[in-house]
Amino acid sequence: MHIGIIGGGFSGCLLAVHLLRRAPAGTAITIVERADVIGRGAAYGTVNPEHLLNVRAGNMSAFPDDPQNFHAWLTAHGDPSPASTFMPRMRYGDYIGHVLRAAVAEQAGKVHVSFVGGVAQTLHAGTPPAVVLEDGRRLVFDRIALCFGNLPPGAPPGVTESARNSARYLHDPWKARGLEAIPADDDVLIIGSGLTMADVVETLSGRGHRGKIAVMSRHGFIPHRHETASPVTLQKPTGSLLNMFRAVRAAVKAAPAKGHDWRDVIDALRPWTIELWRGFSLADRRQFLRHVRAHWEVHRHRVAPAIADTLARTQASGQLTISAGRIVSIDWKDGAFDVSIRPRGEAEILRVSPSWIVNCTGPQGDYAKTSNPLVRNAVEAGVIRPDPQQLGLDVTDTCMVIDAHGMASPNIAAVGPPTRGAFWEITSVPDIRGACAQMAETLLKS
Ligand SMILES: Cc1cc2nc3c(=O)[nH]c(=O)nc-3n(C[C@H](O)[C@H](O)[C@H](O)COP(=O)(O)OP(=O)(O)OC[C@H]3O[C@@H](n4cnc5c(N)ncnc54)[C@H](O)[C@@H]3O)c2cc1C
Numbered sequence: 001m002h003i004g005i006i007g008g009g010f011s012g013c014l015l016a017v018h019l020l021r022r023a024p025a026g027t028a029i030t031i032v033e034r035a036d037v038i039g040r041g042a043a044y045g046t047v048n049p050e051h052l053l054n055v056r057a058g059n060m061s062a063f064p065d066d067p068q069n070f071h072a073w074l075t076a077h078g079d080p081s082p083a084s085t086f087m088p089r090m091r092y093g094d095y096i097g098h099v100l101r102a103a104v105a106e107q108a109g110k111v112h113v114s115f116v117g118g119v120a121q122t123l124h125a126g127t128p129p130a131v132v133l134e135d136g137r138r139l140v141f142d143r144i145a146l147c148f149g150n151l152p153p154g155a156p157p158g159v160t161e162s163a164r165n166s167a168r169y170l171h172d173p174w175k176a177r178g179l180e181a182i183p184a185d186d187d188v189l190i191i192g193s194g195l196t197m198a199d200v201v202e203t204l205s206g207r208g209h210r211g212k213i214a215v216m217s218r219h220g221f222i223p224h225r226h227e228t229a230s231p232v233t234l235q236k237p238t239g240s241l242l243n244m245f246r247a248v249r250a251a252v253k254a255a256p257a258k259g260h261d262w263r264d265v266i267d268a269l270r271p272w273t274i275e276l277w278r279g280f281s282l283a284d285r286r287q288f289l290r291h292v293r294a295h296w297e298v299h300r301h302r303v304a305p306a307i308a309d310t311l312a313r314t315q316a317s318g319q320l321t322i323s324a325g326r327i328v329s330i331d332w333k334d335g336a337f338d339v340s341i342r343p344r345g346e347a348e349i350l351r352v353s354p355s356w357i358v359n360c361t362g363p364q365g366d367y368a369k370t371s372n373p374l375v376r377n378a379v380e381a382g383v384i385r386p387d388p389q390q391l392g393l394d395v396t397d398t399c400m401v402i403d404a405h406g407m408a409s410p411n412i413a414a415v416g417p418p419t420r421g422a423f424w425e426i427t428s429v430p431d432i433r434g435a436c437a438q439m440a441e442t443l444l445k446s
Helices: 010-022 069-076 088-107 163-166 195-206 241-254 262-268 270-279 282-300 305-316 372-383 416-425 429-444
Strands: 004-006 030-034 112-117 122-125 131-132 138-140 143-146 188-191 213-217 320-333 337-343 351-353 356-359 398-403 409-412
Touching: 004 010, 010 030, 010 429, 069 088, 112 143, 122 372, 138 305, 143 429, 163 320, 188 195, 188 409, 195 305, 241 262, 241 282, 262 270, 270 416, 305 320, 409 429, 416 429
Parallel strands: 004 030, 004 143, 030 112, 143 409, 188 213, 188 356, 213 320
Antiparallel strands: 122 131, 131 138, 320 337, 337 351, 398 409
């Protein structure tokens, strides 16, 4: 059997590792990756050592059945940091590369792994399925796993073409060296206040930025800080969405009296999160997304203490301001930005003219509009379709993609962030690693 993995980030590499562990002799695995390096993706491809993991080293093992694997690897490679440390993300990329190389070496002569550099552009359903690369190469497989990660960022509302074309509008903050162009005294508007914003502020701060940094998002919430964990166990919340919400709030309220923190309660939900989401009706999911999502994100996906310190310090000095509101329009006229903002709860429109704008609104949600050619073409051709919540792809319980006619593919699957609509919490390592192990079994079933 020949299995094609499209995308060689964390999910693609880990899926290959799990396939290597289970595949019968004679299996071939091909990883198609557009970047020069394997195993890094957007998260672990950073070269800035101040970009830290937002999960402790002790919880970042690639293997659910060997929870200390990453920490043991660090120790074996001369890093004595305790398991509670938030390590640089680039170090985690080193680890994933090591894990993959070790698995390939272990199965050498039994399972063949090859790497193809290039952008996958078209996905062909059928038996066998195939992908065509940007340069015209056609790769035919028995099974295909889509591991293309989060989609590139979408544009904030109301951005004109001229604003987008300005060199001072940084559409994708992960693009190498974009932030380096910003002079230290210039003022910056960051749109979006999540984890990407935290990285951008950390980068600017690390470079000695002195200009004002204004952050604007719909709610104005920023990710909370991690504190020392004191684990609790929580019964699986049951009943209606409102009942569950009330039960969690009550547990949070009661936590301090028992020597715990709200964070311990939120973390205790982790084993239930996917199951709860899968049990929600579509109406529940929509209600959650409308009313709870913004709170969930900042409580569940927290920042390392060092990053929280930077945010607090720059806020206290007045350099960083965080506000809630909607961007109405962003134009570029006569060599300057003209940004119209409606502050939350106010009718009046504010006009500002920052020197730079950094788009931190996160991955594009609309799969039909994405700039990822593979995804856009496959949606257009009806080979895949967005899930009803517009969080990712529509997939079955076993992650086989569903086409525009509602038919599950027998040989094309998706892993990781593209399956968010089905599983909700499937974007970080502790969630994806289990999905990769399961997917390896699904793909190898004849
Ligand atoms: C900035 C950032 C920080 C994060 N920090 C953490 C953290 O600290 N802890 C944690 O648990 N999780 C973290 N995450 C979550 C992260 O999404 C996952 O941990 C993981 O990286 C997802 O892996 P992936 O392989 O699915 O996606 P990605 O890592 O994005 O990899 C997808 C790969 O597919 C390739 N690709 C896409 N389209 C094509 C195509 N058409 N042709 C060829 N190749 C293609 C891309 O080049 C990329 O290498 C972070 C995410 C981000 C974005």
